[in-house]
Amino acid sequence: MKNIVLIGFMGVGKGSVARAMVKRSKFIALDTDDIIESIENRPIKKIFAEEGEEYFRNLERKTARWLKKSVENTIISTGGGFYKVPALRKVGTIVLLNAPFDTIYERILSHVDAPKKLKKRPLLQDLEKARALYEERLPQYLKVANIVIDVSNKEIDSIAKEILKKVKK
Template sequence: MKNIVLIGFMGVGKGSVAREVIKHSDYIAIDTDDLIESMENRKIKSIFELEGEEYFRKLEKKVAHWLEQSVKDTLISTGGGFYKQKNIKKIGTIVLLDSPFDEIIKRIKEHPNALKKLKKRPLLQDLQKAKEIYDVRRPDYLKLADVVIDVTNKPALECARELLKKVKKL
């Protein structure tokens, strides 16, 4: 076993798929955004509002370095921009959870805690700007990925099973 690093646009379901993977495998899971919130003792939204995106990206870099040096046999869910970390390929197998932008937004809006989910993602406050970010990031995600899982209209359990099957073949 080696690390699995989940990448993909914010709201695509990395956390949901991660929870299913750990239920059906020997992996444990961590989330880079949770690590940052713990390091800073405040929410991502607050970090963005008070310090800005550049500061947040520096925190991601610190987490990426720690992951490479210290974490093994773990499923790592990442924030939507974490893929830009230069050492990401050294951290583990990169698995992209992929879906069209409109489907991601639809999925978030249909979630029972939709308002909370939208509020906690600063970059989703302006959907037109979010779509532009998605359009820039998606080709980079695809280039970086060792494995791509299309999560569109699939339950998290099905995506988790597909992920484990594909990673096992590597």
């Protein structure tokens, strides 16, 4: 079986869903942001601050090339902009986790570690810019995705089950 690549806006729950999917399958999970932080030995927020967004996007492309060549049977949760890497479908089946912006933002704010979650997302620091970015990305996410899952008002475990069911078809 090939990889499952979870895309969607920051805070939509890609990492949580990936972990839930691992419990229900023979897959392992990787997170592209974790890989990048490991390569650089520094947090993404610091990479953005010190090197800028374009440098970070180059790291995403490098990570995608490695995933395509080296990874199988893996659930890959991605950063919010990872959908832009070239030939992403060659990495695996692309699953968009989607919800309205306000739903995503409320989910982040209601999380136990909300301040930490907000702090590690540099593009969420300005709410209006974040909303505009969501609106800009949504049609692009839809264009790239093989499967779209609406995650609004759903438990993480039921989202995981739904994805695994749809991917097996």
